Amino acid sequence: MSEIESPAPQPRGPADHNVREQIVVAAEEHFSHYGYEKTTVSDLARSIGFSKAYIYKFFDSKQAIGEAICSKTLEAIVAAVEEAVVEASTPTKKFRSMFNALVSTATDLFFNDRKLYDIAAHSAGEGWSSARAYVQRIEQILTEIIREGRESGEFERKTPLDEAVHSIFLVMLPYVNPLLLQHNLDLVEDAPVQLSNLVLRSLAP
Amino acid sequence: MSEIESPAPQPRGPADHNVREQIVVAAEEHFSHYGYEKTTVSDLARSIGFSKAYIYKFFDSKQAIGEAICSKTLEAIVAAVEEAVVEASTPTKKFRSMFNALVSTATDLFFNDRKLYDIAAHSAGEGWSSARAYVQRIEQILTEIIREGRESGEFERKTPLDEAVHSIFLVMLPYVNPLLLQHNLDLVEDAPVQLSNLVLRSLAP
Known part of the structure; x- marks a missing residue:
């Protein structure tokens, strides 16, 4: 497939895996201070220093x-x-x-x-x-x-x-x-x- | 003992037992509608139609x-x-x-x-x-x-x-x-x- 025919997202390689892991570790830290229930994805994004949209690239939801x-x-x-x-x-x-x-x-x-x-x-x-x-x-x-x-x-x-x-x-x-x-x-x-x-x-x- | 020497509360006879029972039944009804946690003795008194002080004659506390x-x-x-x-x-x-x-x-x-x-x-x-x-x-x-x-x-x-x-x-x-x-x-x-x-x-x- 040429690049023109395929505007699909980049394949998720080791770099993506690392970002996922980074979000999980930071979220674990954040949830253990503030609780899962009370935290929104926006809170999480602010605390990690990522945009909410960037987090949604890796995870569909807080759940x-x-x-x-x-x-x-x-x-x-x-x-x-x-x-x-x-x-x-x-x-x-x-x-x-x-x-x-x-x-x-x-x-x-x-x-x-x-x-x-x-x-x-x-x-x-x-x-x-x-x-x-x-x-x-x-x-x-x-x-x-x-x-x-x-x-x-x-x-x-x-x-x-x-x-x-x-x-x-x-x-x-x-x-x-x-x-x-x-x-x-x-x-x-x-x-x-x-x-x-x-x-x-x-x-x- | 003469009445003058003894201003103590009346002995708790069958009448008192009935009032206690009446409070318990009414409280059970009230708690099952509004929950135990959220109800105060004042709420309970209002709903039964007794004064708060009268309820406290029979029970020390909501507990x-x-x-x-x-x-x-x-x-x-x-x-x-x-x-x-x-x-x-x-x-x-x-x-x-x-x-x-x-x-x-x-x-x-x-x-x-x-x-x-x-x-x-x-x-x-x-x-x-x-x-x-x-x-x-x-x-x-x-x-x-x-x-x-x-x-x-x-x-x-x-x-x-x-x-x-x-x-x-x-x-x-x-x-x-x-x-x-x-x-x-x-x-x-x-x-x-x-x-x-x-x-x-x-x-x-």
């Missing part, structure tokens, strides 16, 4: 920026969970490590900076795709652990796999979803251990 | 009225749970009935009228005595069911009783506490059955 921040945070939780699972030697230990890593990382990332919670709450409350992807990934990791435990004979096999996974996921949900986790912060030391013990009793062959 | 409404609601939930438990024949059935009755009654009472949720949220969030008494009563009913099941051989006895009860209570908590229940309303059909199954698997001897 799109919020989604990018949320994705980053949720991916960090998933990475911590995956690392914890890989390091554990048996399905029992994997389950305990998973639950612990999930609760401690989520608590750190969402609540040590309350304003990031603000974005997470929007994400979970409104079913953003980043939140849905996160829930699916956690369910998938859980499924792999349960399946491995059933195959090795460490866990019972009478209950249908999907039923076992779903009910264990329901037990974990109040610590996976930041909207619920905010009310459980005084339990995060105790609950993962107690609930892991209960779940593992339910999985005994 | 005291809120507590009375909350107590009534929580007592209704406990009564429904107790009835469900009495009607069930085995500890397994008692546990299932308890969980079901708890979730369905709490959902009805708190969320079919969202403004009552408003009071319940204050109660649970601020640790009002009515909320603490409710949690204790639910834990007590649960303890009785687990103990009965252990004695009859229906449930395992290896786990210390208090540990078993505590972990099961943690599983139920997101459906007991209205602050958490509000985020679980799309699960109230499915979760009590799934979680009861899991808990009962963990209790198998």
